[in-house]
Amino acid sequence: MKYFSLQNKQHIVSFEDAVVQGLAPDKGLYFPERIPAFEKDFLDNIEKHNDLDIAYTAIRSFVGDEIPEATLRQIIADTLSFPFPVQKVAGDIYALELFHGPTLAFKDVGARFMAGCLGYFRRNDTRPVTVLVATSGDTGGAVAHGFYNVPGVRVVILYPSGKVSTLQEKQLTTLNGNITALEIAGTFDDCQRMVKTAFLDAELQAHCLLTSANSINVARWLPQMFYYLLAWKQLKTSYPNVVFSVPSGNFGNICAGMMAAAMGLPVTHFVASTNVNDTVPRFMQTGQYTPGQATPTLSNAMDVADPSNFVRILELFSNSLPALKEKLTSISFDDKATAATMEQVWKEHQYMLDPHGAVGYLGLQQYLQQTGAGNDTAGVFLETAHPVKFADTAPASLQDKIVTPERVQSLYALEKKAVQLPNDYKALKDWLTAN
Numbered sequence: 001m002k003y004f005s006l007q008n009k010q011h012i013v014s015f016e017d018a019v020v021q022g023l024a025p026d027k028g029l030y031f032p033e034r035i036p037a038f039e040k041d042f043l044d045n046i047e048k049h050n051d052l053d054i055a056y057t058a059i060r061s062f063v064g065d066e067i068p069e070a071t072l073r074q075i076i077a078d079t080l081s082f083p084f085p086v087q088k089v090a091g092d093i094y095a096l097e098l099f100h101g102p103t104l105a106f107k108d109v110g111a112r113f114m115a116g117c118l119g120y121f122r123r124n125d126t127r128p129v130t131v132l133v134a135t136s137g138d139t140g141g142a143v144a145h146g147f148y149n150v151p152g153v154r155v156v157i158l159y160p161s162g163k164v165s166t167l168q169e170k171q172l173t174t175l176n177g178n179i180t181a182l183e184i185a186g187t188f189d190d191c192q193r194m195v196k197t198a199f200l201d202a203e204l205q206a207h208c209l210l211t212s213a214n215s216i217n218v219a220r221w222l223p224q225m226f227y228y229l230l231a232w233k234q235l236k237t238s239y240p241n242v243v244f245s246v247p248s249g250n251f252g253n254i255c256a257g258m259m260a261a262a263m264g265l266p267v268t269h270f271v272a273s274t275n276v277n278d279t280v281p282r283f284m285q286t287g288q289y290t291p292g293q294a295t296p297t298l299s300n301a302m303d304v305a306d307p308s309n310f311v312r313i314l315e316l317f318s319n320s321l322p323a324l325k326e327k328l329t330s331i332s333f334d335d336k337a338t339a340a341t342m343e344q345v346w347k348e349h350q351y352m353l354d355p356h357g358a359v360g361y362l363g364l365q366q367y368l369q370q371t372g373a374g375n376d377t378a379g380v381f382l383e384t385a386h387p388v389k390f391a392d393t394a395p396a397s398l399q400d401k402i403v404t405p406e407r408v409q410s411l412y413a414l415e416k417k418a419v420q421l422p423n424d425y426k427a428l429k430d431w432l433t434a435n
């Protein structure tokens with residue numbers, strides 16, 4: 001499989017180059033040259049396959065022969081070492097729980113898969129690589145954990161000061177070792193812009209080898225397809241149809257699901273549920289893509305005004321808005337609705353939503369009501385993070401009911417270590433050059 005830059009289709013690279021570079025030199029995201037199709041027999045019998053085989057079947061065409069089968073299978077086994085259960089919440093509504101990994105968010109899958117691929121590609125290379133990553137909350141912790149102590153790799157995480165939760169900040173700032181956190185006086189979009197500018201800076205590139213671990217990197221983006229296949233495996237024998245509602249910020253997760261659908265996974269419809277950072281819902285209505293400034297919300301990991309991966313979604317639909325509308329609906333919800341839904345779902349169904357899951361639940365409910373879907377349709381919202389990550393901003397009535405998983409209990413006592421930087425690319429460049 002080869003990959004082309006979405007800024008210039010003539011710029012074509014291997015999977016390895018796409019992973020190691022992260023972003024094309026023209027700032028374009030890489031996109032696969034062709035969309036492979038799942039075999040009918042595989043989809044018809046998906047429930048008979050184990051999770052590792054499903055993931056291998058989904059990803060192998062994208063990797064081609066650039067990683068030997070046994071190594072790729074091992075990377076997948078290391079990536080998927082925790083469960084991805086579909087939990088019934090009410091009637092035909094299900095939560096696909098993606099928070100059972102080490103950092104309690106769905107980003108663990110992409111971060112671990114990418115760390116495995118990068119480790120393989122750099123096995124004979126002694127030059128250190130710097131993984132540069134921008135986070136609005138969850139990516140940073142997952143990347144820090146996934147790349148912690150990986151030889152020859154140093155991770156630099158940019159996060160918006162005062163805009164991540166207490167636990168998210170602890171996950172980013174307490175590992176130390178090969179992980180450094182830069183606390184930027186700006187928004188996530190500012191952090192993402194600084195990271196993308198660094199990839200275009202030839203002078204900096206000559207000084208240090210840089211790659212990205214945001215979902216702009218194909219090895220972070222594509223393994224997110226696994227969630228949708230693993231959910232379908234659990235639901236297929238009970239439902240002919242499935243609708244996924246995906247809490248969306250940088251749109252990598254939903255874009256991976258839509259890639260799986262383009263490969264043949266029978267998904268009836270996708271709902272991209274956002275908070276008030278509604279660039280995509282507005283685009284779907286008006287055809288105008290006008291990102292403004294991000295607004296801080298309860299679902300902070302989705303506080304993204306200019307989602308990087310939306311161009312990939314457009315590419316999947318040959319940039320046709322009418323074609324995209326056939327498969328995707330996008331709806332935004334404010335914090336008032338989010339908090340009220342968290343309280344209501346707990347009261348009525350004893351299911352503890354996190355704010356991102358609550359936005360996903362709201363989008364699903366609205367879409368199913370509007371379309372009058374019957375009980376032959378499983379409605380699945382993605383529970384992308386554990387509620388404890390947002391315990392400090394959860395409605396007061398829920399705070400003492402949120403259980404802290406053992407694997408993060410010790411984090412609260414650890415000391416935060418972060419370097420404060422202004423919202424200014426030159427400050428980042430100077431820091432990277434000096435360090």
Ligand SMILES: N[C@@H](CCOP(=O)(O)O)C(=O)O
Nearest residue numbers: 135136137138139214215250
């Ligand atoms: N929601 C993200 C923002 C970055 O998204 P990514 O999937 O492109 O890394 C976060 O939690 O940091």
